[in-house]
Every structure is written in structure tokens, then in C-alpha cells.
Amino acid sequence: MDTNRFVVEVKKGPAKTDATVRVANFNEIYSDFKPTHASHQASRCAQCGVPFCQHGCPLSNNIPDWLRLTAEGRPQEAYELSAATSTLPEICGRICPQDRLCEGSCVLEQSGWENVTIGSVERYINDMAFEEGWIQPIEPEIERSQSIAIIGAGPAGIAAADRLRTLGYKVTIYDRYDRAGGLLVYGIPSFKLEKHVVARRTDRLAQSGVEFVMNCNIGEDITFEELREKHDAILVATGVYKARRLSVPTANPTGVIAALDYLITANKISFGDDIADFNSGKLNADGKNVVVVGGGDTAMDCVRTAIRQGAKSVTCVYRRDRANMPGSDREVSNAEEEGVRFEWLSAPKAILDNHGTVAGLRIQRMRLTTPDAQGRQGIEDIHGAEADLPADLIIEALGFEPENLPVMFNEPGLEVTRWGTLKTMAGEFQTTVSGVFAAGDIVRGASLVVWAVREGQDAAADIHHYLSTELLAQPANDDVTSLPESLHAGAAE
Numbered sequence: 001m002d003t004n005r006f007v008v009e010v011k012k013g014p015a016k017t018d019a020t021v022r023v024a025n026f027n028e029i030y031s032d033f034k035p036t037h038a039s040h041q042a043s044r045c046a047q048c049g050v051p052f053c054q055h056g057c058p059l060s061n062n063i064p065d066w067l068r069l070t071a072e073g074r075p076q077e078a079y080e081l082s083a084a085t086s087t088l089p090e091i092c093g094r095i096c097p098q099d100r101l102c103e104g105s106c107v108l109e110q111s112g113w114e115n116v117t118i119g120s121v122e123r124y125i126n127d128m129a130f131e132e133g134w135i136q137p138i139e140p141e142i143e144r145s146q147s148i149a150i151i152g153a154g155p156a157g158i159a160a161a162d163r164l165r166t167l168g169y170k171v172t173i174y175d176r177y178d179r180a181g182g183l184l185v186y187g188i189p190s191f192k193l194e195k196h197v198v199a200r201r202t203d204r205l206a207q208s209g210v211e212f213v214m215n216c217n218i219g220e221d222i223t224f225e226e227l228r229e230k231h232d233a234i235l236v237a238t239g240v241y242k243a244r245r246l247s248v249p250t251a252n253p254t255g256v257i258a259a260l261d262y263l264i265t266a267n268k269i270s271f272g273d274d275i276a277d278f279n280s281g282k283l284n285a286d287g288k289n290v291v292v293v294g295g296g297d298t299a300m301d302c303v304r305t306a307i308r309q310g311a312k313s314v315t316c317v318y319r320r321d322r323a324n325m326p327g328s329d330r331e332v333s334n335a336e337e338e339g340v341r342f343e344w345l346s347a348p349k350a351i352l353d354n355h356g357t358v359a360g361l362r363i364q365r366m367r368l369t370t371p372d373a374q375g376r377q378g379i380e381d382i383h384g385a386e387a388d389l390p391a392d393l394i395i396e397a398l399g400f401e402p403e404n405l406p407v408m409f410n411e412p413g414l415e416v417t418r419w420g421t422l423k424t425m426a427g428e429f430q431t432t433v434s435g436v437f438a439a440g441d442i443v444r445g446a447s448l449v450v451w452a453v454r455e456g457q458d459a460a461a462d463i464h465h466y467l468s469t470e471l472l473a474q475p476a477n478d479d480v481t482s483l484p485e486s487l488h489a490g491a492a493e
Contacts (some may be wrong), residue, residue: 027191051063121186236439237439242402288306
């Protein structure tokens, strides 16, 4: 393959629906590549001796190799290589902030040429894998008698279930919601990730023998102790759901809501559910002046959802400038195209209310300070520079914190860090309770889906090692020959 195609082949992403059209629905705004388009874009990869794209990917995906295979017209082999390191590649291809990860690390990008469209090619080859029937239910080489409970049907739990079922374990996923997928289903809008894309992954797990127990709150519907008695190991992959709230003077008027409540409701409406708080207007932006406070991808999901719901105006307030925004630059650009207004270097100062109903948000203008030794700029108030923004609905998109799981689960043996995340052993995923593991946001704090996938897969490997080691550590006088055949297989590995 010619490794200098980037000189003659310009970067060109998949087709994107025009903003005037896409704001009228919740469909994904990017199309899949056509075969020739995908191979041409994949051919731009320079096949670097040191692939920084792979280093920039939390999953260490074999990016140059499956780009080469795609460019050579070998998509099935490209898919197989992509799936070897990632259990949710077509999902990561859609929602990863590639500009900050693989594509941002691309040598072409760093050297002045435009990066390879890695995420779009990843999506293309894995969507094709489903369409062509290359992805089938998991058929383990051996079946083991041991079972694992996974608490949480989000990306970390799904990734772990895939790996554990492949190893032959019995897997049961417990989740508080009525549909599997966690924030992939209820936290991310369909215009970024259509729900059938998630459903075909969870359906595949169900067809592979993974059991899903939905609408199940651990500590209420089933105790944590009952789970420990029923299963040989437990993986806690709950994510973090507790919303951070505004700390400004307020009389707590109606019309101030948490981002996740808003997004969950919007996604349930897209499923056709009847939600009272949406019908009443409490969690509905239709006809309202909406102000979203925050600068991450959740804030972008909220502003773009509000536009689609028919908001009168939508404004995003963020205390730093665009260059320092934590969210994806691609998402900010999409929001701007769709009519969202940004108030950069502005911090909320007070919520204005009118007889118990929100009337607006007072903001304080900010400026960046001189960079510190690490190059990080602080922010400070500009004295006397304030402004009032009209608002009928204020959405707090300030991030998420862990719930108090030791209390929720009534398991005081689970230790937490000073941030409230579950404490695990150094370099491992096992918690302070034997046989109980944790992965994803509940360990690392609110983070990216790709990190949840990585940790779910790694935690599965830890669980497999733990269960295999437990078998090997049996007392010498145990009659190992009386064990089921599946356990012999586990002990032999």
C-alpha cells in the first residue's frame, strides 16, 4: 500500500446532515462511509513506525493495521482486528472524542497534515460486520460452572460480560433501569448514538446466554449479601449518577433541573414512553428560553436536545474560554451550527426567580489568569462585569459524583476514596471485599465511554484470574477429580 496517500488524498469525513434539517429530528447526523470512500480515507494512514494514534487510544487499538486492511479492501479482517481489542468498537467510533485521543495523536495531525478519519472508519467496518453477519452470538470453547454478577448494564458492564461469557462463565447483569445500556441508552441522545446500535450489542449478549435482570435496585429488590451467596464473583459497574448542583444564591424556584434527569426523560420519550414530567413541561424545553450551565459533552447533549425540542433560545454558560472547554470541539461546532449561543468566560452568580418560578440567570464575566508552572490558567472575576440572561429553564450540567454505594448496598466492607469512588487494590480491580470487583466511572470518576470499555475488559481478566487462582488454591486433600469438567478446565488454565 502506498504510505504517502495523504499527500494526494485530502481528509474527508462521512456526510453530515445539514443543520436546518437535523434539528427537526433525533436521527444520527453522520452517515456511514461508502466502501470506496472508507478505503480512500484509510489509505491516508502513513503506517508510522511509532503509531501515536494507538498510544492515544485508551484501548490501544491496532489502528494502523486495520486501516491498512480497510484500504486494501479486506474489511472482514479489519473488523476482526478491531474487535480483538474492543468489545464496543462501532459505539466508540461514534461517540469517542477522537480529536482528543487517536485522531488528535495522529502523526499527520501533529506534522501539519490533517489527521486520518479513524473513528469513522472504525464505525464503518464494524457496522458492516453486523450487516454481513460476521458478528454472531458468543460460543465459548468451554462452559464453566462459576457465575458472575455484574451490577450495571452500561459500557463497563457490557464489555466485561462479553469477555467473561467468551471465557465460558455464567453471567447475570443487574440494572436499575428498564433497558440495558446505561448512559449509552439514557444519557447520550440518539443524534449521537441511535439506540438500535446499543440494542444489537445487548441482544447479542442475551443470545449468548447472558441473563439481564432489569428494574432491579441492589439493596432494595435484592440484597448485596444475596448476590454474594448466589454468585462466585461480583463486578460493580454502576457508573456515577449523583449530579453536582449550582452553588449560587437561589430561592430554589421551579425550572432548575439536573442534566441527567433531562436527558433520561428525552431518551425515554424517543422510545415512546409516556413521561408525566415531560408532558407537564417540567423536563421539556419546548417554547422556552433555556440556559445550560457547564462545558462538557453532557452540556452539549443538553443544548442540542433543547434545540430539537423546540426551545425559543438556547444558551450555554461556561466559565472558561472555548480553548479550555472539556467537551469535544466537534460537539461545540455542531451545537453552534444548530443555533446554540455560547457565553464564554462566564460563571453563574445567582438564579433569578419570579414568584417561585425561574426567570433568569445572573452571570459574572471572567478572565483567564497568567499560566502557572504547569501551564494551566486560572480564572478570576472581572469586577462589576455582570449580565442577566433570560431563562425559563436552567439545566445544570456540572458533572457527576458517585452515590454512596456502601450505604446503598448495605455493605460497609466496601471502602471508598476521598472522592467517593470505590477503592480497589493497587493495579487491580478487586475492591476491599474479597470476590467483589469494580470498574468504570465508579472507580475512576466520571470519564469517557472508551475508558469504561477498557476497564470492563481488564476487570473481566482480573475476575478470571481470581476464579482460576481460587480453584488452584484448594486444600490438598480435596478430591479434585470429583469436580465438574468445566471446573477442571478452569483449574488447568
